[in-house]
Amino acid sequence: MLEKIKGLVAKYREQLLYLIFGGLTTAVDWGVSFVLYYVWGAAIEETVFLIHAANLIAWAAAVLFAYVTNRIWVFGSPRRGFVPIVCEFLAFAGGRVSTLLLQEAMFWIFFDMLGINEYAVKLVAAVLVVIANYFISKLFVFRNRSE
Numbered sequence: 001m002l003e004k005i006k007g008l009v010a011k012y013r014e015q016l017l018y019l020i021f022g023g024l025t026t027a028v029d030w031g032v033s034f035v036l037y038y039v040w041g042a043a044i045e046e047t048v049f050l051i052h053a054a055n056l057i058a059w060a061a062a063v064l065f066a067y068v069t070n071r072i073w074v075f076g077s078p079r080r081g082f083v084p085i086v087c088e089f090l091a092f093a094g095g096r097v098s099t100l101l102l103q104e105a106m107f108w109i110f111f112d113m114l115g116i117n118e119y120a121v122k123l124v125a126a127v128l129v130v131i132a133n134y135f136i137s138k139l140f141v142f143r144n145r146s147e
Contacts, residue, residue: 014074015134021069022130028065032058033122048112052104059103063096066133075142088141095136099129 009016036054037044044050067089071077079088103125110116110124 014138017074018070018134018137021066021074022134024069025062025066026126026130029058029062029126030122032061037118044118051107051111051118055103055107056100059096059100063093066096067092070137070142075137077142091141092137095141096133098136099132102132103129 033054036057037051040050040054044054070092071088077088079085106125106128107118107121110121111118
């Protein structure tokens with residue numbers, strides 16, 4: 001039984017690490033968001049701009065955390081040197097911009113227009129964003145260029 005578990009862990013190592021670090025990235029995103037929601041408190045009710053500002057700040061912190069952890073531990077990027085790493089980061093950030101737009105669209109529709117609780121919207125958006133980010137990273141950012 002233990003050998004079977006070890007085999008499954010070895011087979012799905014990348015996905016498991018992505019889920020672990022994706023969870024931690026989500027914690028960074030949510031932590032920064034919720035602190036800003038709390039700090040700005042009632043002001044969020046007066047202007048929807050602050051909810052979007054909080055999400056943008058949280059997103060930037062999460063992207064930096066995610067890039068480092070994905071590069072080193074999840075996908076083990078072989079790229080070395082300033083230019084290749086900058087190009088890789090820009091591709092990573094570009095992918096994250098696309099999922100930020102998805103998240104912001106969800107906030108615009110469900111929070112701004114429909115008045116659904118920001119925490120509920122954040123939860124649903126997080127699930128969709130984590131899934132989309134995995135495929136963007138796997139297929140476009142950290143793929144082996146010789147494949």
